[in-house]
Amino acid sequence: MATDALPASAAARTVRVDRGTAIQVFVAVTTLALVLFPILPVLYQAVLDKPLYDAGASLSLTNFTRLFDTPQFGDIVINTAYFAVLTTVIAQGIGVVTAVLVGRTDLPGRAFFGEMLLWPLFLSHLVIAFGWFTMYGPSGYVTLFVSGLTGSEPWSLYTVTGMGIAAGAAQAPLAYLYCIVATRNADPNLEDAARTVGASPLRILTTITLPLMRPAIIFGAIMNFVIAIEMLSIPLVFGGPLQIELFTTYLYHEVFGQATPDYGLVAAAAVGMLVLVIGLMVLQGRLMRNNQRFVTVGGKAARPRRFALGRWRWVAFGVLLAYVVLAIVLVLGGLILRSFTVILSPLMPLWDVLTFDNYKMLGAYPVYMRSIWNTIAIATIGAAIGTGLIALIAIVANRSEFRWRRQLEHLAVLPRAIPGFIAGIGIFYAMGLFPPLGWLRNTIWLLVVAYIMRYLPTGYGAVSPALAQLGSDLDRSARTVGADWWRTSRSIVLPLIMPALFSCYALLFIHFLKEYVTAVFLYAPGSEVIGTTMLQFWKNGDNGAVSALASVQILITVVFVGLARKILGVKIYG
Known part of the structure; x- marks a missing residue:
């Protein structure tokens, strides 16, 4: 037969691709396409003199x-x-102080404060912005109450300084999260040595504890600065009425405030913002490169001794309680209360303005209910798909001999440098650049793709450390009995990291639930989400409906976090 006569050299050239290699290549190509999907169209549009769908477009730098x-x-x-610097300073100041008080002192109610300080992390900036508007805006409940006592307007959030204060308070939990871990992991031997030579608690705190927290402080400061640069909600809600433009609101108004958006100008501005954020990420990496010199915890480390506050113990308790009440409880509680009223004002008795009309309106219009169900579906299904992809990326990057595994890991964390605004603009442009992807347009699946790309680093950060804790002898043992890479990964590795995968799913669910910036550019009739509908209500001046929809999002978040902790055993955010 002809096959029997096949030359030996030809048989040697036959390439066999096992299923492990095929899966690894598939994961790498999928990740590459997912990450480059929003970036390339923005870069391309930035150097075109016409919209990228225009056949007559040519290369040019005139947009810049x-x-x-x-x-x-x-x-x-x-x-x-100014906004980014002020936000970062306020957030870091509050975060460091609260982390030290909760993590290293004998402050009363530490467990309560530790829980309350983290809750704003679960909610979108849009919800927090509307909460601040409801309580501290020009017609806010607290503002009117204080004005009635003093006879003058006590503050104004309609300035860059006012926006920075609100944003700083919103971002303080992130700084607290980074710093609380550092305070709890400090080696007590250094502090005990200082005590033996007579150092006071204040001197130990300033010369030992805080310097050892420097990596966490630097990391949190750069992250907060980046988040402030790409923040849309607070600058839009408080700066928009007075036409105070920041970079994000400028891009927003250029796209939605013009009859015909200037796509080239928007793309050039997006590229400038992308370069700035990537530069900050590189700076963060360089500053953290030598963080091993701050390592103090070894195999025999003990729990650090708490600082005694003495007579300042209850003073610190009162100050921290006042912050929690003013910046968290009143902001979120006032927003929920506003959803049950016609108007929320200290000038009118509460029982005279109570109503369920805001919620009845949500139920009366299918488009509003659809935004809620779309959000839940995207969070539920999208988080599951994202967790599956992240699990594959993690085992390929950490538990395989794939040639480009290190590059795959770098690619997985690259979206951390891509602001949600740019991701949305880029995918919006991609729809015009790649016509075969047109079927995704006007569907929630486009948002699922965008969200997964956006939060790849978040999920990967939850799974990768768990893989690093597994010894390689497990893989070798499976190989000795004939199991290939995929069988080993599926039967041994993935089951062992199931708790990390649950954590990954919970994190992605929460982020997908509260995401709105990326969706602003991608939603269409039929693919609305809670965030985009809240923005539409706000544009129409319907604050009651905004509060009702925000309260629904808060309720979904509270229920999910409770279930994730009870059923999945997930300890979200610390």
């Missing part, structure tokens, strides 16, 4: 020239820089 020639460009840069 026009961007720098924009009359308000200088003010936008100054406002954005």
Whole structure:
């Protein structure tokens, strides 16, 4: 037969691809496409003189020239820089102080404060912005109450400083989260040595404890600065009415405030923002490169001794309680209360304005209910798909001999440097650049793809450490009995990291539930989500409906976090 005569050299050239290699290549190609999907269209549009779908478009750098020639460009840069710096300073100041008080002192009610300080992390900035507007805006309940006592307006959030204060309070939990771990992991031997030579608690705190927290403080500061730069909700809610432009609101108004958006100008601005964020991420990596010199916990480390506050114990308790009440309880509680009233004002008795009309309106219109169900579906299904993909990426990058496994790991964390705003713009452009993807348009599946790309680093950060804790002898034992890489990964590795996968799912669910910035550019009739519907209500001045929808999101979050802790055993965010 002809096959019997096949030359030996030809048989030698036959390439066999086992299923393990096929899966690894598939995971790498999928991740590459997912990450580059929003970036390449933005870069391409930025150097075209016409929209990328225009056949007559040609390469040009005029978009960048026009961007720098924009009359308000200088003010936008100054406002954005001031807002980001102020937000970071306030967030880090509150985060470091609260982390030290809760993590290292004998403060009463530490468990209560530790729980309350983290809750804003579960909610979107949009919900928090509306909460601040409801209580501390020009017609806010607290503002009117204080005005009635003093006879003058006590503050204004309609300034860059006001926005920075609100954003700083919203971002303080992130700084607290990074710092609380550092305070609890400090080696007590260094502090005990200082005590033996007569150092006071304050001196130990300032010369030993805080310096050892430097990596966490630096990491949190850069992350908060980046988040402030890409924040949309607070600048839009408080800066929009007075036309105070930041970088994100400028992009937003260029897209949605024009009859025909200037796609080239928007893309050039997005590229500038992307370069800035990537630069900050690189700076963060360089600053954290030598963090081993701050390592103090070894195999014999003991639990650090708490600082005694003495007569300041209850003073610190009162100050921290006041912060929790003013910045968290009133903001969220007032928003929920507003959803049950026609108007929330200290000038009118509460029982005279109570109503369920805001919730009845949500149930009366299918589009509003659809936004709720779409959000739940995206969070539930999208988190599951994302967790599956992240699990595959993690085992390929950490438990295989794949040639490009290190590059795959770097690719998985790259979206951390891609702001949600740019991800949304990029995928919006991609729909015009790649017509075969048109079937995704106007569906929730486009949002699922965008969200998974956006939060790949978040999920990967939950799974990768768990894999690092598994010894390689498990893999070798499976190989000795004939199991290939995929069988070993499926039967041994994945079951052992199931708790980490549950944590990954919980984190993705919460982030998908509260995400709105990316969806702003991608939703269409039929694919609305809670965040985009809240923005539409706010544009129409319907604050009661905004509060009702925000309260629904808070309720979903509370229920999910409770179930995740009880059923899955997930300890979300610390």
